[in-house]
Amino acid sequence: MNPAKVLQKEEIAPGIFLMNLETPRVAAKAQAGQFFVLRVDDKGERIPLTIADFNRKEGQIVTVFQVVGRTTAKLADLKVGDELATLVGPLGKPTEISQFGFTVLIGGGVGVAALYPILREFKKAGNFTYTIQGARSKEFLIWEEKLLAYSDKLILTTDDGSKGRKGVVTDPLKEVLEKEKVDLVFAVGPSMMMKFVSEITREYGVKTVVSLNPIMVDATGMCGACRVEVGGKTYFGCVDGPDFDGHQVNWELLLARQRMYCDEEEIARKNNA
Numbered sequence: 523m524n525p526a527k528v529l530q531k532e533e534i535a536p537g538i539f540l541m542n543l544e545t546p547r548v549a550a551k552a553q554a555g556q557f558f559v560l561r562v563d564d565k566g567e568r569i570p571l572t573i574a575d576f577n578r579k580e581g582q583i584v585t586v587f588q589v590v591g592r593t594t595a596k597l598a599d600l601k602v603g604d605e606l607a608t609l610v611g612p613l614g615k616p617t618e619i620s621q622f623g624f625t626v627l628i629g630g631g632v633g634v635a636a637l638y639p640i641l642r643e644f645k646k647a648g649n650f651t652y653t654i655q656g657a658r659s660k661e662f663l664i665w666e667e668k669l670l671a672y673s674d675k676l677i678l679t680t681d682d683g684s685k686g687r688k689g690v691v692t693d694p695l696k697e698v699l700e701k702e703k704v705d706l707v708f709a710v711g712p713s714m715m716m717k718f719v720s721e722i723t724r725e726y727g728v729k730t731v732v733s734l735n736p737i738m739v740d741a742t743g744m745c746g747a748c749r750v751e752v753g754g755k756t757y758f759g760c761v762d763g764p765d766f767d768g769h770q771v772n773w774e775l776l777l778a779r780q781r782m783y784c785d786e787e788e789i790a791r792k793n794n795a
């Protein structure tokens with residue numbers, strides 16, 4: 523088990539927290555696209571979070587999480603100096619990094635933090651990086667400067683038009699697909715967003731990779747909780763993913779499975795269990 527101490531905690535947007543964790547063995551091996559699983563305390567459930575940044579020399583990883591239920595609320599209550607009960611990682615296959623050419627990288631909501639290390643590696647590999655960041659409104663647009671540092675072009679969209687373009691990420695996506703010869707699209711964010719991105723890019727025949735977030739329990743490929751159907755075959759998100767071909771994902775099944783424990787999650791939240 524890896525010790526993991528909270529070095530920094532900051533609310534960077536309403537209900538969205540950045541946490542810097544000291545966990546040298548995980549930091550030493552971390553690569554873009556990977557995640558870890560933590561338990562806040564001995565009685566707590568295990569939840570997966572993406573490694574949004576890492577510093578191998580300092581032995582630190584950064585995660586950015588949104589408070590959506592019981593465990594993320596408990597995590598947000600931790601203070602600098604506290605230790606997590608357990609942290610296992612890095613898990614999952616790293617994102618494939620290569621010189622693809624003209625790439626469009628799309629991050630929705632808190633998914634932007636997961637996109638950041640992938641964008642950085644895409645840029646370092648010599649790709650043209652056209653980044654689209656979407657959020658509900660301007661206060662939820664996180665890490666704009668960090669994205670700018672590695673984006674040849676950065677387009678912001680907000681649902682309410684409070685910053686950037688009014689609308690959703692698929693609007694500028696359609697425009698760039700009309701104008702440019704795009705070689706690869708990478709999307710991470712809400713499943714519904716990734717589904718719509720994949721539907722649009724399919725029309726243009728542009729390869730699309732999505733980072734899925736199915737419900738996970740053990741994250742070792744043993745329990746089957748994170749089952750996803752891709753190209754008619756069953757895969758486990760935790761060991762075969764989280765990245766998959768967006769055109770091959772069975773989105774209806776994924777969305778249905780993500781809603782599977784809604785009632786239990788609501789009870790846990792209410793009971794503080």
Ligand SMILES: Cc1cc2nc3c(=O)[nH]c(=O)nc-3n(C[C@H](O)[C@H](O)[C@H](O)COP(=O)(O)OP(=O)(O)OC[C@H]3O[C@@H](n4cnc5c(N)ncnc54)[C@H](O)[C@@H]3O)c2cc1C
Nearest residue numbers: 569570571572586587588591592593594735736737738787
């Ligand atoms: C590979 C991966 C990477 C992720 N990275 C991030 C991240 O960087 N930042 C972030 O904010 N969130 C991330 N998530 C989602 C995060 O794991 C869930 O928000 C968290 O588990 C919710 O736990 P909870 O007890 O607070 O809420 P709950 O009340 O348990 O659930 C609230 C919502 O989270 C979903 N969820 C619950 N348990 C899990 C689980 N074990 N795995 C996946 N989803 C679950 C539920 O479907 C529900 O929609 C990631 C998920 C996966 C699979």
Ligand code: FES
Nearest residue numbers: 739741743746760
């Ligand atoms: S979470 Fe159990 S097999 Fe993936």
